[in-house]
Amino acid sequence: MDSINIKDIARICGVGVSTVSRAINNHPDINPETKNMIMQAIKEHNYIPNNSARNLKRTDSKAIAVLIKGISNPFFSKMIRVFEEEIQKKKYLFIMQRVDASEDEVDVALELIKEKKPRGIVFLGGFFSHSREKLEQLTVPFVLSTIGMTDSLEESSSYSWVSVDDFAESYKMTDYLCKLGHKRILILAATQDDESIGRLRLEGYKKALVDNGIEPDEELCVFSEVGRDCYTMDYGFMSMSRILREKKVDFTAVYAISDSIAIGACKAITECGGKIPEDYSVAGFDGLDIAHYYNPTLTTIRQPVEEMAESTIKILFDVIRGKAGHQKRVFKGELVEGESTRSV
Amino acid sequence: MDSINIKDIARICGVGVSTVSRAINNHPDINPETKNMIMQAIKEHNYIPNNSARNLKRTDSKAIAVLIKGISNPFFSKMIRVFEEEIQKKKYLFIMQRVDASEDEVDVALELIKEKKPRGIVFLGGFFSHSREKLEQLTVPFVLSTIGMTDSLEESSSYSWVSVDDFAESYKMTDYLCKLGHKRILILAATQDDESIGRLRLEGYKKALVDNGIEPDEELCVFSEVGRDCYTMDYGFMSMSRILREKKVDFTAVYAISDSIAIGACKAITECGGKIPEDYSVAGFDGLDIAHYYNPTLTTIRQPVEEMAESTIKILFDVIRGKAGHQKRVFKGELVEGESTRSV
DNA sequence: TTGTACGCGTTATCAC
């Protein structure tokens, strides 16, 4: 690397390196004139401080890291936007890290902490069934946002948690469909081995059926293949098409555990000549914009994305600043009645 | 930081730091037994190498960085997925960096190069009107993917470029609408000051009109407010609603410069009691999945996303490996006829 | 095959 460094700048300006450092980092103890002169030279010579070296020395980095599992999930797009805004508002740096589906988010976080030394972390998406021991290695305050969890971890007060109650909201939707008179409700669920929101939403569905005097029928529970991304229109379309083709099961309503899946299902129904909601009622979950723009508009559970994202950041900063301890915040979803469902 | 480091591990294992380093980095010159012993200790003590220190020493990092402007754009989601796959296939690390709308992507790249020392860079999205001088500072091979550009830069052979011809494809779509008999085609364009694909698509539209003997009418050109994200359903819905409400202009077809905008427009039309395509034909651009799943299916220009992404990576690696020089690759879009347009 | 010692570019801690 023939690249220019802080020493070169110091030499060029005829000052010490510490002075240059002070200029770069807006330290108070520096003569404005010297500072200007140095900044001038930096511009001229296209000097760019080396972040690795900075991070190595720094003990603290006025940044929030957001780790995202499933970055292409449209549900997260909005959250990310709010995170960005809120974090910038606090004059913090926003570090976004995608986490591969096969990666362990805590490991990634651990690496990131060493590397960038953020003051706080947000985990977005994914499952979360880590041992307490592992979580305790995380020396930085963190918030789990929109993440399903195993009960055992929910009690812990060493971190925060923001989400809707996936079980209860799913119950709400299923109950709604039951009250509309549907007795045979097909569910397009996640993978069979899901341990996260997929499972919670499935359980909520089953419980609601039982409470409405309907015996859950395994034939009406459709699962995605293990290993594929199941919150997609593609999955909804494929499985719905197959079911309609096979004509093995009988149902009057479809409850998809995400709006994307629901839209795929709608398409499959329409393509088979079916009408929504006349032939089948269809309901989704999430409350994406597209649920409202789709034709017919989708009945769905709207998660209050903005508030959840704002709350996530607020809680994180409260913890960072010692204003409050960790919190578990559960948001209420809103059942939005669209044109895609009707009573029978 | 009370954190454990390489020296501690060396001490614990009773070896030198270089031996530990060799174990971590899969160096050949090491006794398998010592290596196992060391790896064991690393696991046990939860040692995580500090990336900042590594990057500082390394001259080269077997990684590809992808800088994305407008990360919530659904069009990029698929590209990112392909990038990820292809890069992993080559056993390279995939570094994803979002670039804020207000940031200069080249500055971000410059920083990243110093910090992470990737072997190649992909720029995704955004405008690209940087001075040659600035681009020349980029010492790492890079590819511009799906980026509109000012002509002056297109000639340069110091970087690669992969995209569709936004002008030609937009021409194609407009021409198609004209041939369907539409004479009054409203365009939902980007912001007035757009210098990127937004402008190119607008120009293509105008040229096609002229070639079909239609004088472009400024009243039929709708622009988004400067500063807001204009490739959204929201923009499509809002502006279309306004136009239908005002009833000032007359038209039989709407051409939105992205599918998202088109969907928003569809909704506005439907909500006003209009029928698609009976009352208005609607066309989009991009070929998102949703264009196919929407109801009615959207007439659009499908960009060959997968091929473009694969090509981007292929070209980049060819350059990195010295197999070939920089290339400008233009992909053909496919006009997909959906149910949203009809002849008049 | 292994260990020692130095340097990467920066910031923090001192002295001045």
Added chain:
DNA sequence: GTGATAACGCGTACAA
């Protein structure tokens, strides 16, 4: 207000 210098944690040339 400023400058010298010691870390930060790691990779690597070189010696052993």
